[in-house]
Each structure stands twice: as C-alpha cells, then as structure tokens.
Amino acid sequence: xxxxxxxxxxxxxxxxxxxxxxxxxxxxxxxxxxxxxxxxxxxxxxxxxxxxxxxxxxxxxxxxxxxxxxxxxxxxxxxxxxxxxxxxxxxxxxxxxxxxxxxxxxxxxxxxxxxxxxxxxxxxxxxxxxxxxxxxxxxxxxxxxxxxxxxxxxxxxxxxxxxxxxxxxxxxxxxxxxxxxxxxxxxxxxxxxxxxxxxxxxxxxxxxxxxxxxxxxxxxxxxxxxxxxxxxxxxxxxxxxxxxxxxxxxxxxxxxxxxxxxxxxxxxxxxxxxxxxxxxxxxxxxxxxxxxxxxxxxxxxxxxxxxxxxxxxxxxxxxxxxxxxxxxxxxxxxxxxxxxxxxxxxxxxxxxxxxxxxxxxxxxxxxxxxxxxxxxxxxxxxxxxxxxxxxxxxxxxxxxxxxxxxxxxxxxxxxxxxxxxxxxxxxxxxxxxxxxxxxxxxxxxxxxxxxxxxxxxxxxxxxxxxxxxxxxxxxxxxxxxxxxxxxxxxxxxxxxxxxxxxxxxxxxxxxxxxxxxxxxxxxxxxxxxxxxxxxxxxxxxxxxxxxxxxxxxxxxxxxxxxxxxxxxxxxxxxxxxxxxxxxxxxxxxxxxxxxxxxxxxxxxxxxxxxxxxxxxxxxxxxxxxxxxxxxxxxxxxxxxxxxxxxxxxxxxxxxxxxxxxxxxxxxxxxxxxxxxxxxxxxxxxxxxxxxxxxxxxxxxxxxxxxxxxxxxxxxxxxx
Amino acid sequence: xxxxxxxxxxxxxxxxxxxxxxxxxxxxxxxxxxxxxxxxxxxxxxxxxxxxxxxxxxxxxxxxxxxxxxxxxx
Numbered sequence: 001x002x003x004x005x006x007x008x009x010x011x012x013x014x015x016x017x018x019x020x021x022x023x024x025x026x027x028x029x030x031x032x033x034x035x036x037x038x039x040x041x042x043x044x045x046x047x048x049x050x051x052x053x054x055x056x057x058x059x060x061x062x063x064x065x066x067x068x069x070x071x072x073x074x075x076x077x078x079x080x081x082x083x084x085x086x087x088x089x090x091x092x093x094x095x096x097x098x099x100x101x102x103x104x105x106x107x108x109x110x111x112x113x114x115x116x117x118x119x120x121x122x123x124x125x126x127x128x129x130x131x132x133x134x135x136x137x138x139x140x141x142x143x144x145x146x147x148x149x150x151x152x153x154x155x156x157x158x159x160x161x162x163x164x165x166x167x168x169x170x171x172x173x174x175x176x177x178x179x180x181x182x183x184x185x186x187x188x189x190x191x192x193x194x195x196x197x198x199x200x201x202x203x204x205x206x207x208x209x210x211x212x213x214x215x216x217x218x219x220x221x222x223x224x225x226x227x228x229x230x231x232x233x234x235x236x237x238x239x240x241x242x243x244x245x246x247x248x249x250x251x252x253x254x255x256x257x258x259x260x261x262x263x264x265x266x267x268x269x270x271x272x273x274x275x276x277x278x279x280x281x282x283x284x285x286x287x288x289x290x291x292x293x294x295x296x297x298x299x300x301x302x303x304x305x306x307x308x309x310x311x312x313x314x315x316x317x318x319x320x321x322x323x324x325x326x327x328x329x330x331x332x333x334x335x336x337x338x339x340x341x342x343x344x345x346x347x348x349x350x351x352x353x354x355x356x357x358x359x360x361x362x363x364x365x366x367x368x369x370x371x372x373x374x375x376x377x378x379x380x381x382x383x384x385x386x387x388x389x390x391x392x393x394x395x396x397x398x399x400x401x402x403x404x405x406x407x408x409x410x411x412x413x414x415x416x417x418x419x420x421x422x423x424x425x426x427x428x429x430x431x432x433x434x435x436x437x438x439x440x441x442x443x444x445x446x447x448x449x450x451x452x453x454x455x456x457x458x459x460x461x462x463x464x465x466x467x468x469x470x471x472x473x474x475x476x477x478x479x480x481x482x483x484x485x486x487x488x489x490x491x492x493x494x495x496x497x498x499x500x501x502x503x504x505x506x507x508x509x510x511x512x513x514x515x516x517x518x519x520x521x522x523x524x525x526x527x528x529x530x531x532x533x534x535x536x537x538x539x540x541x542x543x544x545x546x547x548x549x550x551x552x553x554x555x556x557x558x559x560x561x562x563x564x565x566x567x568x569x570x571x572x573x574x575x576x577x578x579x580x581x582x583x584x585x586x587x588x589x590x591x592x593x594x595x596x597x598x599x600x601x602x603x604x605x606x607x608x609x610x611x612x613x614x615x616x617x618x619x620x621x622x623x624x625x626x627x628x629x630x631x632x633x634x635x636x637x638x639x640x641x642x643x644x645x646x647x648x649x650x651x652x653x654x655x656x657x658x659x660x661x662x663x664x665x666x667x668x669x670x671x672x673x674x675x676x677x678x679x680x681x682x683x684x685x686x687x688x689x690x691x692x693x694x695x696x697x698x699x700x701x702x703x704x705x706x707x708x709x710x711x712x713x714x715x716x717x718x719x
Numbered sequence: 720x721x722x723x724x725x726x727x728x729x730x731x732x733x734x735x736x737x738x739x740x741x742x743x744x745x746x747x748x749x750x751x752x753x754x755x756x757x758x759x760x761x762x763x764x765x766x767x768x769x770x771x772x773x774x775x776x777x778x779x780x781x782x783x784x785x786x787x788x789x790x791x792x793x
Contacts, residue, residue: 063750065746098778099777102776105752242746245738249755282765283766284766376772379770379783380770492786493748495751497779
C-alpha cells in the first residue's frame with residue numbers, strides 16, 4: 001500500500017484530537033522525532049481504498065504564534081518548510097463544538113496557509129446536550145471548506161471524515177467566502193516583511209506580531225542588521241497599541257461575523273454538572289481535601305501497589321538467570337548472559353509497573369479534566385519558584401521514581417518549565433534510595449527514642465534523607481530559572497475544560513504507549529550501560545586467583561567432612577568473587593579514585609561500590625556484599641552485611657564506617673543521579689544528550705560537595 | 720483609572736475594554752479571547768488565593784492575578 005498523501009491534524013488542546021487520531025488510524029501509528037526539538041513526531045496511517053494517507057498529529061495549540069522551536073514545528077510543517085518532511089497535502093482542523101468561537105481563532109490562522117482544509121466539529125454530542133445548535137451547511141459555505149460533525153469518542157461521523165479525505169485535496173483551495181482583513185497598517189507592514197525577507201505572508205505576520213516569539217528570533221538570527229527595520233515596521237503598524245491585540249481583535253471580529261446565524265447558544269447559560277462538580281473539587285476545604293487524597297492515592301500506587309509486581313519481575317529475572325546459568329559452563333559467557341544481559345534487562349523492566357501505574361492515573365486525570373484542576377490548586381506554591389502548578393504531579397511522582405516523573409512532564413507546555421522540572425526531578429528521593437538509607441541507618445544510627453517512643457532517631461534520619469533532595473531542589477530551580485532558562489515568567493493561562501468520563505480506550509492506549517516507549521528506548525541505552533559496567537567489574541581475570549582458590553577447593557574436599565565441606569566451598573566461592581572484583585578494572589578504578597573519595601571519609605571499597613552503582617543506585621548493596629565476600633544474596637535487611645560494615649577497617653586498624661561516613665554516603669546517594677534509566681529517559685524526553693549530561697553533572701558535583709560538608713560537619717560536631 | 724480584572728470578586732462580571740502591555744502573556748490572553756467586548760465573570764479564586772477561575776465567553780480559563788491585572792474592564 002503506497003502512501004499517497006500526507007495530512008496534518010491540528011487543533012486546540014482538549015478538543016479530542018488524540019481520540020480522533022486514534023479513531024482514524026487505529027493502532028497503525030509511529031512515533032519518531034523532529035530534528036533538534038523536544039517534540040515527538042507522531043504519525044499514523046489511514047487506509048483508504050487502494051491507497052493510504054499519512055496523518056501527522058501536531059501538538060495541541062491555541063495559536064500559530066510560536067514561542068519556542070518546539071512550537072514552530074506546526075508553522076513550518078503547515079508552510080512546507082520543515083526539514084526532513086515533505087510538504088503536506090492538507091490539514092484536518094479539529095474544533096470543539098461546545099466552544100466554537102475560541103476554537104475558530106486557530107482556524108482563522110490556518111486558513112491563511114493556503115492548504116486544502118477539512119474542518120471537524122468534534123464533541124457535537126456535548127454541544128447538542130447543552131443546547132448549542134450549529135448550522136453546518138452555512139458554516140461550510142461561508143468558509144468554503146468541508147465541515148464534518150463528529151463525536152470521536154463514540155465513533156460518530158468518522159465515516160464522513162474518511163469520505164471527505166478520499167476527495168482531498170480538491171482541485172484548488174477555495175478562499176473563505178468572507179476573507180479576514182487585517183487593519184491596513186498591519187497588512188502593509190506584513191507585506192513589507194514578506195517581501196524583504198522573502199517569507200510567506202503567514203510567517204511574516206508571526207515575525208511582525210510575536211515580539212517575544214520564535215519566528216522573529218529566527219528572522220533576526222538570519223538577518224541581524226534587520227533589527228532596526230523590524231522595530232520601525234512594528235512601530236508604524238502598532239501605532240501605540242500592541243500588534244498582538246490588533247491581530248486578536250481582527251480575528252475575533254471576523255469570527256463573530258462568521259458565526260452569526262451559524263451558532264445558536266441558549267440565552268442563559270445553565271450551570272452544568274461540570275460547574276457543580278468544580279464547586280466542590282476546587283473548593284477551599286473540599287477541593288484541597290480531595291486533592292490530598294488523590295495525591296496520596298497516586299503516590300501509594302507507585303510506591304506500594306507496584307511493589308509486588310516489581311518483586312515479581314525481579315524474581316522472574318532472578319529465576320531466569322539461575323535456570324539459564326545452570327546450563328552454561330562457568331566463565332565469561334555465563335557471567336555476561338546471567339549478570340550482564342539478564343540482570344541488566346531485569347534492572348530496567350523492574351520499573352515498568354511504576355510507570356504503568358502512574359500513567360494509568362495521569363491518563364485518567366488528564367482525560368477527565370482533573371489534571372488542569374490539580375495545576376489550578378497547586379500553582380501558587382510553585383509560582384513562587386518560577387514554575388507553574390503543572391510541575392506538581394511530575395515532581396511528586398518522582399518521589400516514587402524519577403522515570404515516570406520525567407515522562408509526566410509532557411503535560412507542561414512551557415518548554416523552559418518542562419526542562420527545569422525534568423532537571424530537578426531526579427533530586428526527589430525515589431524508592432530505589434530506600435534500601436541504601438535502610439541499611440546504613442540500621443547499621444550506624446542508634447535507635448534512640450524520644451517523646452515516649454513516638455519519635456525515633458532512626459526515623460528522623462530517614463525522614464531527613466528523604467527531604468534533603470526537596471530542599472536542595474528549591475535553590476537549584478531558582479538558579480536554573482535565572483541562568484540557563486532565563487525568561488519572563490511564562491504565562492499561566494490555562495483552560496479548565498469541562499469534566500467528562502475518561503475514555504477507557506484512550507487511557508489504555510496512552511498507558512500502553514508510555515510503557516512501550518520506556519521499554520524500547522530507555523531499555524536499549526541502560527542495557528548498553530549495564531554491559532559496560534559488567535565488563536569493567538569482570539575483566540581482567542588474573543590466572544593466579546583461579547589457581548589459588550582451585551587449590552583451596554581441593555584441600556577442602558580432602559580435609560573436611562562432606563557436611564562441612566559444602567559451607568566451606570560456598571565461603572571459598574564468595575572469597576573468590578571478592579578477589580576477582582578487587583582485581584577487576586572496576587576494583588583498580590576504585591583504588592585509583594581513593595584520593596578523590598577520601599575527603600568524604602570513604603575508603604576505596606565504598607568508592608568502588610559507589611562507582612559500580614552509577615547505572616542503578618540500589619546495586620551498591622549487592623556490590624558491598626561482594627566486596628565483603630558475603631555473596632550476591634544480600635539485601636538491605638541482611639544482618640551479615642550490617643555487621644561486616646560495622647567491623648570493616650582501614651589498613652591502620654581504624655574502623656572505616658562511623659556515623660559521619662554513613663551520613664556522608666546517604667547524602668551522596670540522596671543527591672546523586674545514580675540511575676542509568678533516568679539519564680536515558682532525560683535523553684529521550686528532551687531529545688538531546690545535553691540536558692541528560694547536564695543533570696548528571698550538576699547532581700554529581702552537588703552530591704560530592706554536600707557529602708563532603710556533611711562528613712566534615714558531623715565529624716566536627718561529634719568530636 | 721478603570722477597573723481591572725484582578726479586582727473583581729467571585730460572582731462579579733465585566734466587559735473587556737482593553738489589554739495593556741505587549742508581552743507573551745498579553746498576547747496569549749488576547750488569543751484566548753480576551754478581546755474588547757468579551758464577557759468575563761470571576762467564578763472563584765484557587766484555595767491558596769491565586770490563580771483565578773474566569774468564565775470567558777462561556778468557557779473556563781484560569782489565570783494568575785498578576786496577569787489578570789493587564790485586563791481593564793469597561
């Protein structure tokens with residue numbers, strides 16, 4: 001089947017665009033990237049008789065005025081100047097029939113692009129229900145383009161859309177019967193920009209009107225000497241007011257004429273059930289209470305409900321490893337397959353339940369309209385930091401796991417806010433840090449109790465370890481907003497769409513999509529990193545070690561009673577594993593970096609364990625177990641590891657671990673980005689390595705500095 | 720000076736006279752339909768005092784008080 005036409009789908013947010021996209025393309029969808037921006041290129045195939053249409057889903061937008069390269073994609077694509085994409089053959093503009101006036105604003109801009117257009121009036125059922133009547137024929141006649149009524153959720157009207165698509169594009173695009181006219185001064189300036197800069201009329205208008213927009217930025221990059229001329233054009237055209245206000249007024253005047261005798265709305269707006277629901281859900285007391293409950297539920301789901309499933313995946317991969325391992329001869333191949341590949345894939349897939357749970361809730365909250373209310377409720381708190389309410393859910397989710405948290409930042413439209421949120425999300429104390437805290441607290445923090453046993457010192461330290469990331473995030477956000485992502489505080493102008501029942505298929509589809517995206521992309525990168533770390537901890541393997549322990553094994557078999565020999569052999573195995581680890585590249589690296597970690601109070605073993613746990617922080621438990629020859633089967637509750645840590649000593653006999661050392665390790669782990677999957681997810685979500693390494697770098701430096709201060713301060717404090 | 724949108728109390732309404740200033744915020748407000756002649760009703764303030772939920776020509780829009788101060792009412 002050949003792709004004969006490419007058509008773009010565009011519309012305001014909350015118009016049911018995704019539902020229409022899914023209804024038209026089914027599961028025949030592909031996700032890729034536009035070069036150089038953080039936007040995904042999502043497209044799907046609409047099969048028609050004998051041919052097919054490629055449908056490109058553009059991000060939901062209220063206007064073509066682009067503030068960032070991300071938003072410029074839509075304009076470039078519509079104008080056929082998006083690099084790497086063929087010019088498109090037509091546009092489907094989806095409008096919310098319940099809010100036609102505002103939705104026509106974007107339509108009025110798209111009509112000027114000179115492309116064949118199909119207008120889809122979606123949510124027609126909701127419009128009818130609230131008494132809105134639309135004369136579709138008259139609208140179509142006035143616009144000069146086909147108009148189809150749909151209800152994408154039930155599938156009503158989809159057939160009509162397909163029928164019109166078969167005929168697109170018509171021989172010639174018909175201009176609107178009542179064309180939009182801009183005020184003469186603006187039109188003259190627009191023509192002047194278009195001519196001198198060799199731009200299309202649509203782009204020229206954006207260069208002129210969007211004073212803080214990306215089109216003007218790009219124009220001035222190409223032609224720095226044009227700045228004065230552009231300012232002059234703007235001054236004459238604006239004549240004392242703002243060009244944006246002039247453009248908007250002209251368009252809304254045109255829209256009112258367009259919709260006169262086309263839309264009949266009931267004279268008195270009746271309070272809908274959505275309004276009544278909002279009176280409770282955004283109420284001072286009830287709204288806050290409901291929000292807290294929803295928040296706890298979301299957090300609980302990723303923290304606790306995902307737990308058993310994660311254990312299940314963990315067990316599955318563990319069993320797979322031992323089963324396959326049993327069939328393979330001892331050696332590099334077995335270690336690569338069991339420890340490297342199976343262990344590596346398992347360490348990625350173990351996050352899947354958390355991602356699925358979080359996205360289940362997010363998809364429901366987004367689809368039913370509650371997400372906008374959550375941002376409405378929380379905006380005040382975050383606006384002080386220069387972020388908006390939309391960052392709340394991603395940051396909260398990061399307390400369970402930064403990966404779904406980072407993926408949840410997609411709901412933040414402002415590019416800078418989104419990047420800042422992504423960069424601080426890994427500072428939130430995720431659940432993988434818990435084992436590290438638990439073992440160090442259990443081993444070194446005395447179980448003092450206060451307030452009649454209600455408050456324990458161990459609990460306080462755990463709480464402090466959990467909150468430190470949050471407190472550090474505040475100055476980091478402040479700093480990022482003032483340096484790298486410096487800009488006027490973005491507008492928090494957000495539609496509060498009417499509530500509706502979440503669509504099961506849409507929610508299911510989104511959860512599936514997010515889950516697959518994680519497995520596919522993050523999976524490949526972290527997988528590669530795990531192999532590298534495996535190789536570093538496995539090679540080189542000096543022959544002397546094998547000989548030494550082989551000799552011991554023979555001696556054991558001869559000297560010991562068979563019942564005791566088994567335990568003795570296991571001990572030899574563990575010691576051998578420890579010896580190999582010390583001799584490996586990772587072990588040498590650990591000894592080599594000892595001068596670096598010494599100021600933190602660490603010995604080379606802690607340094608090496610920390611190095612080895614950069615791909616996944618919880619690995620430190622297993623690595624410490626191996627270093628102290630306890631075997632791989634240690635976990636954070638293991639008494640063997642706790643006592644081994646308590647008795648470990650420096651060559652001169654001093655104990656390695658003390659309270660300052662334990663605290664310095666905890667602070668380091670709290671602030672460091674030791675998670676390959678997170679780095680890979682940032683890379684994937686921002687479509688660049690730059691932000692991934694930047695996050696990794698600043699967190700590592702921060703962790704080192706804070707660990708150093710913690711060590712020195714507590715050492716001085718405890719004498 | 721005319722009344723600004725951020726001074727309305729819940730339940731009060733007004734007709735937009737003009738938007739003052741020229742920034743990304745005022746442009747977004749204008750694009751969202753905050754143009755001369757549009758009807759605005761303050762529905763409620765968020766529990767923490769900001770932002771505001773406004774009924775603008777039949778749909779709910781949330782904006783911060785600081786941004787609402789750009790809108791003057793007739």
